[in-house]
Amino acid sequence: MRLEEKIDVAMGRKKADLLFKNVKIVNVFSGEIVEGAIAVSEETIVALEAIPSKRVIDLQGRYVAPGFMDAHVHIESAMVSVQEYAKAVVPRGTTAVVIDPHEIANVLGTEGIQYMIDSAKELPLSVYVMLPSCVPASPFETSGAVLSAKDLLPFFNEASVLGLAEMMNFPGVLMNAPDVLEKIDMAKNRPIDGHAPGLSGYALSAYISAGIRSDHECTIAEEALEKVRKGMMVFIREGTAAKNLDALLPLVKPENATRFAFCTDDRHPLDLG
Structure with a gap:
């Protein structure tokens, strides 16, 4: 994924490949559990906001954590x-x-x-x-x-x-x-x-x-x-x-x-x- 594409997707100018919405994010950086969304393009997380995406999956409040x-x-x-x-x-x-x-x-x-x-x-x-x-x-x-x-x-x-x-x-x-x-x-x-x-x-x-x-x-x-x-x-x-x-x-x-x-x-x- 080119740098320009990554920025365009994160800014909402282009659609992400996949959006997980209604998730509880286990944030290991801040030590918090935060409600939000996760946008992915070409196997890269590009945003933690609900940006325009080609496919949307509603996780209905499930927890998402790093592997x-x-x-x-x-x-x-x-x-x-x-x-x-x-x-x-x-x-x-x-x-x-x-x-x-x-x-x-x-x-x-x-x-x-x-x-x-x-x-x-x-x-x-x-x-x-x-x-x-x-x-x-x-x-x-x-x-x-x-x-x-x-x-x-x-x-x-x-x-x-x-x-x-x-x-x-x-x-x-x-x-x-x-x-x-x-x-x-x-x-x-x-x-x-x-x-x-x-x-x-x-x-x-x-x-x-x-x-x-x-x-x-x-x-x-x-x-x-x-x-x-x-x-x-x-x-x-x-x-x-x-x-x-x-x-x-x-x-x-x-x-x-x-x-x-x-x-x-x-x-x-x-x-x-």
């Missing part, structure tokens, strides 16, 4: 395709996910990553990708591929690829392992997710200084608080096996809420609903 975003998830754990995953989570309010295709990459290598990227196109679910950083996770594994920074680099040309997924090899970071540092350097201008259960003190500081900015492995409040104090984003995980919401939620306050996000990490099919 949930899962900050870190391995769709493979659900044992369904990306398309079927979208069918399960979108009707329940999740409209965007950040995936780490670590499992399929361990089996199929770069072919598996490309499959996940391609499968996520043209869906009602926005799927963003973090490139798996540890394939295999351990040299003692039997894996279908070994991915280097050189193997991962071309994927940064994909619009859906954001950065480098959880750096599970935190000992490799702390010991300056060349292959680990090469991947971090490759993604230095992009987000790099962490995976550092129990890491604390100067070891945590060193891990963060490498450019790693988030962690979803906190299981106790003290661990999460140290990571937030040192500038990390903490993803509060509530998955099938790991459930950390009750332990970590008391830490979230208006003053630090922007340092927390929610993720599922791994969810089995019966837990998607």
Whole structure:
């Protein structure tokens, strides 16, 4: 949608594609519930007023809220395709996910990553990708591929690829392992997710200084608080096996809420609903 068109639609000079009227807007910017309308053109919200529109839907006072975003998830754990995953989570309010295709990459290598990227196109679910950083996770594994920074680099040309997924090899970071540092350097201008259960003190500081900015492995409040104090984003995980919401939620306050996000990490099919 061109800039001029967007302005013309918002000003009412051209019709919007769709108008939702008689809605209660859950406004997360102002912390209010406001009665009004929502005008949409080409998948963009252009106005919160009842402007001329090609199609009008009366929501009869229903609430409209922003969708949930899962900050870190391995769709493979659900044992369904990306398309079927979208069918399960979108009707329940999740409209965007950040995936780490670590499992399929361990089996199929770069072919598996490309499959996940391609499968996520043209869906009602926005799927963003973090490139798996540890394939295999351990040299003692039997894996279908070994991915280097050189193997991962071309994927940064994909619009859906954001950065480098959880750096599970935190000992490799702390010991300056060349292959680990090469991947971090490759993604230095992009987000790099962490995976550092129990890491604390100067070891945590060193891990963060490498450019790693988030962690979803906190299981106790003290661990999460140290990571937030040192500038990390903490993803509060509530998955099938790991459930950390009750332990970590008391830490979230208006003053630090922007340092927390929610993720599922791994969810089995019966837990998607």
